[in-house]
Amino acid sequence: MSRSNTLPFQMKVTKTVGLSPTVKSLKLGFNDPKLATAFSFEPGQFIFLSIPGYGDSVLTITSAVADLPQIEVAVRSVGNNTKAIHRLKIGETVFVRGPFGNHFDLKKMAGKEVIIIAGGIGLAPLRSLIKTIEKEPQNVGELKILAGAKEPEDFIFKSDLKTWSDFAQVYLTVDQADKNWTGYIGRVTKLIKEAKINQKAIAVLCGPPVMFLPLIKELEGLGLKDDNIYLMLERRMKCGIGKCQHCTCGDRYVCLDGPTFSWLELKDNWEAFL
Amino acid sequence: MSLVLHHQDLSKLITELSEKWPVYGPKKERNEHEVRLELLTSAKNLSLNNSSSIVPPKKFLFPAKEVLILFEKNKLKKPAQTELILLGLNRKDAEGLFCLDKLMTTPLLDDHYAEKREKVHLIVIDSLAPSNNLNCDLYLQRVDQEHYLVFPFGGFGGKIAKSKLFSHDGDVGTISTRHLPDNVIYHPRLDEIVENSRDHPVWDRLAETCFNCGICSYVCPLCYCYETEDNFEITSNIEKDCKGCRNRAWDSCMLPDFNKVTFHNFRPKMKDRIYNWYYHKFVRMPREYGFPGCNGCGRCITACPAKINYREVLKELIKDEQK
Numbered sequence: 001m002s003r004s005n006t007l008p009f010q011m012k013v014t015k016t017v018g019l020s021p022t023v024k025s026l027k028l029g030f031n032d033p034k035l036a037t038a039f040s041f042e043p044g045q046f047i048f049l050s051i052p053g054y055g056d057s058v059l060t061i062t063s064a065v066a067d068l069p070q071i072e073v074a075v076r077s078v079g080n081n082t083k084a085i086h087r088l089k090i091g092e093t094v095f096v097r098g099p100f101g102n103h104f105d106l107k108k109m110a111g112k113e114v115i116i117i118a119g120g121i122g123l124a125p126l127r128s129l130i131k132t133i134e135k136e137p138q139n140v141g142e143l144k145i146l147a148g149a150k151e152p153e154d155f156i157f158k159s160d161l162k163t164w165s166d167f168a169q170v171y172l173t174v175d176q177a178d179k180n181w182t183g184y185i186g187r188v189t190k191l192i193k194e195a196k197i198n199q200k201a202i203a204v205l206c207g208p209p210v211m212f213l214p215l216i217k218e219l220e221g222l223g224l225k226d227d228n229i230y231l232m233l234e235r236r237m238k239c240g241i242g243k244c245q246h247c248t249c250g251d252r253y254v255c256l257d258g259p260t261f262s263w264l265e266l267k268d269n270w271e272a273f274l
Numbered sequence: 275m276s277l278v279l280h281h282q283d284l285s286k287l288i289t290e291l292s293e294k295w296p297v298y299g300p301k302k303e304r305n306e307h308e309v310r311l312e313l314l315t316s317a318k319n320l321s322l323n324n325s326s327s328i329v330p331p332k333k334f335l336f337p338a339k340e341v342l343i344l345f346e347k348n349k350l351k352k353p354a355q356t357e358l359i360l361l362g363l364n365r366k367d368a369e370g371l372f373c374l375d376k377l378m379t380t381p382l383l384d385d386h387y388a389e390k391r392e393k394v395h396l397i398v399i400d401s402l403a404p405s406n407n408l409n410c411d412l413y414l415q416r417v418d419q420e421h422y423l424v425f426p427f428g429g430f431g432g433k434i435a436k437s438k439l440f441s442h443d444g445d446v447g448t449i450s451t452r453h454l455p456d457n458v459i460y461h462p463r464l465d466e467i468v469e470n471s472r473d474h475p476v477w478d479r480l481a482e483t484c485f486n487c488g489i490c491s492y493v494c495p496l497c498y499c500y501e502t503e504d505n506f507e508i509t510s511n512i513e514k515d516c517k518g519c520r521n522r523a524w525d526s527c528m529l530p531d532f533n534k535v536t537f538h539n540f541r542p543k544m545k546d547r548i549y550n551w552y553y554h555k556f557v558r559m560p561r562e563y564g565f566p567g568c569n570g571c572g573r574c575i576t577a578c579p580a581k582i583n584y585r586e587v588l589k590e591l592i593k594d595e596q597k
Contacts (some may be wrong), residue, residue, distance in 0.1 A: 005382070007343060078537075241384065244525070
């Protein structure tokens with residue numbers, strides 16, 4: 001596997017799916033068959049995806065390890081890089097470095113109730129974990145997925161959310177409902193009461209920075225332990241190996257120590273949610 | 275019997291080496307106070323005497339801007355690196371490079387830096403004896419007006435030391451041990467003091483004077499944060515015939531956008547960015563690597579347009595901690 005932190009390897013777009021008005025999912029296959037067999041990752045790890053001339057985008061793998069030798073990523077169109085990624089067609093080449101970062105502790109989740117809490121595109125990095133649990137749902141206790149979006153059409157992985165309710169409890173909320181909406185209305189925090197969370201549960205959170213503290217307060221109120229609450233942080237990394245300094249966050253590097261941290265690790269961190 | 279180089283032969287050594295490799299060293303050419311690391315063909319204008327260049331020698335390994343990858347359509351390749359000699363660095367600057375080597379190659383390897391580093395050979399010249407914290411090929415210790423004691427290291431150093439300009443001279447053995455004032459601020463708990471100083475008024479005060487220009491990072495031999503950016507040639511169909519390169523360039527954690535993501539800035543306040551600069555150098559780096567991110571060269575003090583002196587800042591933190 002290419003361990004170079006500067007020279008990427010080639011992958012080919014094998015499928016693209018529009019997930020929401022601004023988010024697209026890409027399925028990528030390896031050009032090099034040797035790399036296809038050698039490549040491995042753990043749920044929660046991220047890659048750098050680039051189109052020459054545009055630069056790198058940091059994306060967490062959204063597929064499960066069992067889906068190898070293909071990987072999937074979800075991209076929200078916000079800048080030049082991501083707009084170019086959205087224009088990619090099947091068969092086109094992209095360049096990838098990785099995987100980097102830590103991963104979810106699946107062993108720790110064994111037998112426990114697992115709560116996935118996602119705001120907006122925050123569901124993307126958690127999908128790899130959900131899909132891993134989906135393969136063997138008996139490995140964890142109960143799986144509860146709490147997801148929020150601005151409007152119903154902004155939910156990503158809409159068809160997945162339907163399938164996931166076969167093995168998980170799925171709670172959805174929107175800030176602004178339309179006439180067809182039958183789910184909850186309001187912040188994700190509201191869902192916590194609905195989900196009847198066990199105090200021994202393990203919660204994994206991903207979403208905009210403003211979402212974290214109110215959620216943590218709720219979860220702590222239910223008696224969840226600080227080291228059972230996990231958060232995924234986002235930073236604009238350039239290297240993935242602790243050099244470029246763009247992802248330093250208090251005493252941590254998001255690229256090396258993260259992107260997933262326990263609340264216990266971040267409690268005293270003065271830069272995690274600034 | 276020690277291996278010796280006579281001072282009068284230093285120029286010949288440079289000429290001899292420059293026939294095979296480009297040789298760069300500290301030169302005082304344009305004016306009396308400006309030392310720059312430039313191409314040498316002799317010892318003319320060579321500035322030794324511990325004067326430090328405006329930009330530190332890191333520019334040969336981690337330049338202000340460099341090409342990381344070249345691309346043409348869908349083919350990528352690494353640019354070729356030139357072999358060169360860096361001659362006349364003083365021990366402090368060479369020790370700075372030793373630390374930079376550690377920063378860039380451990381615990382994880384920056385492969386681009388490593389490729390470059392292999393091609394850069396160091397010849398250190400100082401009146402101090404060689405220390406353990408050097409990755410140099412040849413060390414020339416100026417023991418008196420006339421002589422340098424020669425210490426070759428590794429294969430490349432050994433090869434250079436075979437030059438006829440070096441001789442075995444039994445008379446040179448007395449080493450002058452000139453003591454340099456150590457400019458590194460030392461305190462056994464400096465990391466804790468800086469770590470606990472987040473609420474100290476000094477950061478607010480500095481935020482009022484600092485221009486956030488980032489010059490302290492650019493001239494620092496141990497600052498290594500960077501930014502990458504793709505450049506391409508304009509063609510009729512950029513998406514199809516894209517030809518260009520990915521550059522990496524110096525960045526600075528002092529700059530306002532350093533911690534910006536698409537919809538958020540994680541370090542919007544100047545005060546926090548200044549604290550982070552000190553935190554990285556005096557807390558994170560000592561804990562991560564065992565040495566501070568400062569070797570006391572003083573370049574940041576000379577270059578700062580706001581006349582901020584980090585030594586005064588650290589002294590103030592230490593003093594107030596003892597209250």
